[in-house]
Amino acid sequence: MKLVFFRGKVPNFGDELNLHVWPALLPKGFLDEDESELFVGIGSIIGDHLPAKSRKFVMGSGYAGYMGLPDVHDGTWDIRFVRGPNTAKTLNIDPGLSICDSAVLLRAMDLPAPDKSVGVAFMPHYESLERGNWVEACRQAGITLIDATEPVEKVLSQIQGARLLITEAMHGAIVADALRTPWIGAKPIYGGHHKKWLDWAGALDLDVRLNDLKPSSVLEYYISKTGRGGAMGKIGRLSGSPVAALPNKILTNVAATHLDQMARLEPQLSSDSMILRVTERARDAVDGFVRSRVAAA
Structure with missing residues (x-):
């Protein structure tokens, strides 16, 4: 099998x-x-x-x-x-x-030891790591970036050790909830990822709150406005070009400020029972x- x-x-x-x-x-x-x-x-x-x-x-x-x-x-x-x-x-x-x-x-498993140095963390969807400027946004906000492409053991340790997890990645919320780490849901910038959150939350009788996430790059802004995913072609090349440097910087600054504001929201957890x-x-x-x-x- x-x-x-x-x-x-x-x-x-x-x-x-x-x-x-x-x-x-x-x-x-x-x-x-x-x-x-x-x-x-x-x-x-x-x-x-x-x-x-x-x-x-x-x-x-x-x-x-x-x-x-x-x-x-x-x-x-x-x-x-x-x-x-x-x-x-x-x-x-x-x-x-x-x-x-x-x-x-x-x-039901043995897990790696919690990383107690994490504090407040943000876990973008793995696609957003490539499309956005979340490393810089998290640096500006003083928030730990959890990289969904890193080894599972490292991510588990970080989620367990976090005081609070803001997450655009659904499995960030699923794992945080399972391990009892308070979390705040961030509405995925690509709209095609929204419905599956409601599916999971429904099984836990949880009224999940998906808070708007500010795009951190020109490319993410385009995706948020058009609902397009997949290959970005011309707009993807534009976002990475020198002409987009200033708009990217402005969007990253706004995203960082918004992350800091999100960290002050009321977190969620399903009931222990x-x-x-x-x-x-x-x-x-x-x-x-x-x-x-x-x-x-």
Whole structure:
């Protein structure tokens, strides 16, 4: 059974969690390279891109519309649980299968020691690291930048040690909430990333507040106004050119001031009872799946 998850040009914390969580929680040798069976784990990876003939076992994944909608009733899907109620509704499956994003299972694992030097932190979406000037914005605001492309162990240590996390990255919020680090949601500059937050929050009965995030570059400003993602072509080249130096500087300064203001907002956490409940349900679902596989072997 092969573990499948999204991998782009650079590593991304939320997706790379798959390599941290599943080998730790599943029996040794449970995962292999046999593509006739797929273990569909953490991330918005439910879609029609997965091989039609493969048997697909879903463990806390979500559907975000990045790919086409699959027919999960065609006999090749075995859904043990999904990220949230929006995914369950979209797939037309039992609402009871809406448990939580499986990154919550970090609560059942040994984790690296918290980095107590972090203080207030900001975690941009990994795409924003390339498109914006967040390193400079965080420096000006006196806030620690958490880089979603850094090794998972480092990011986990920083999130655990933070006094407060402002996060544009959804898995920053998911992990902070699971590990009980107060967090403030920042509305992703690219609008295509908004809905999946509501999916996850719905599973925790959490009224998530996504606060506006000021763009830190000409490119991000363009994306925020047009809703475009993907390759930026001409506007991307313009944003990195000398002619954009002054507008970029102004936007970065504004973004830094806004980050400082965001750090004064009321943070969020799901209730202790709810995070305990969904962790237990997710762990029971994984353990039940493992037992069923062992019994069938």
